[in-house]
Amino acid sequence: MEHYLNIPQTVQMMKFVCQEVMDSKPLLTEIDSAIGDGDHGIGMEVGCKAALQELQRNEFSTINDIFTTTGKSMIKTMGGASGVIFGTMFLSGFHKQDEVTTLNVETLAKSFDTSLHAIKKRGKVQPGDKTMVDALVLAVEKLHQSAHQGAALKEGLENAVEGAHQGVEETKQLLGRVGRAKSLGERAIGHQDAGATSVWIIFKSMHQWLEENDK
Amino acid sequence: MKKVINRQEDIIEEMIEGFLCVNEDLYEKLDRGVVLKEKKDKVGILTGGGSGHEPLFLGFVGNGLADGAALGNVFAAPTPYNILEVIESVDSGKGVIQIYGNYAGDVLNFDMAAELAEMEGIECKSILVRDDVASAPLSRYEDRRGIAGDVFVIKLAGAAADEGLSIDEVARISQKAADNTRSIGVALSSATIPGLEKPTFTLAEDEIEFGMGIHGEPGIKRTKMMKADDLTTQMMETLFNDYPYKKGDEVSVLVNGLGSTTQMELLIVNRKVNQMLKEKGITIHHNDVNNYCTSQEMGGLSISLLLLDDELKALYNKPAYSPYYVKNA
Known part of the structure; x- marks a missing residue:
């Protein structure tokens, strides 16, 4: 088990994530129709399709490029x-940050932590507001813990999936504030x-890619 | 729901194309937006939001109105890049004011667009419309959403910008217009997003919902259908309870149809609105009965009051033109 991914591997993983999110459109639509506009699945499909195209089209020289390209798309x-x-979520953690050419648990924890702060600020939301932040905050917490324990990337992501899932479950009990x-x-x-569910799907598919590719 | 569309993903593009056929001389098309062809040396006025409310927002791009509109998918905010493209196009170096309804998605995208514009050295100010008194109590004014009141704010901002005022002055006047606008809506039947199977909400045949939002957001109360005069009375009383309108006040009135309610019905409501305002000694400066801010085929209407002072009245009287809105001098 490796502790990090290189650039081509990270591209492959992110392509897989995009495809998985696109395939989750019916689920996301159903969840969002219950309490939202019902357009979250359509939106995520559009965004991930665009990101997938950019990931296929471009050559990347840093991990930062891969994530910022995904976010911008x-x-x-x-x-x-x-x-x-x-x-x-994908852009802020790597935009104007130190450039890296490998992806490990520390990098993932640090970047998603930065993104989490940016999302809270931009969306004017806090944990407990029944948003994607509820899943992301717990996933980031798990990534930090894993990094401290010197966990491998796959193990760290497995913990992040667990955190995100817990966050999704918590949103069921919450009143919406935004x-x-x-x-x-x-x-x-x-x-x-629905947004929290997408966060969970994103981490779950990252982890799944590592499992399937024995990384 | 039957919808006259081609492919769902082409709706916005094809709508903009059709719109441009109406008045090719006046407009030019951007990726997801419409701007005036004529570039004016003044503060730029931009509006926008999710599509599906036509003629708002694109129909309020015109002379004496907005200079451009950024358009999202149906009921979804435009992207920051779409907004930025419109900002760049309408900026003459004097800055841009963006006018939009207070919705989470719009705030996120317009805020981000403003940041991107500032990075390019374009001064950008935002005026959020919060006219829907049913969307939150007065104590949570900040949470109120924007509905048909957008029209008044765009009209006055456009007039103020045409006067050659500074961005700060146009922003002050636009903000005053937004603060002085109050609306109340009622829904009679639901709307469906083109391409989706199910309507956004359901209402029984004999039910109406007071204060329902233009995307089907729940309102204040659901009741049985009632006579036009009773309905209008309840709507007007909601407005009167929200602001202490007094004898001698002057207002512009907009009775706005949400999509499938007929002009005949709107006029019947308007008759009662006029009676009630006169009874209170409120002067009607201008009265408009139209479908400006719709919600697909939603049944229902909204009533908007713009409280005027001398400054706003003078600007309100300025001529304005788009294929969907005409104000003669």
């Missing part, structure tokens, strides 16, 4: 709230947040 094409938020779920009040209880 999503911001450019998706629109809605998700475009900026999910674009920021977006459409806010106006539903109590009616939002019992429904998981």
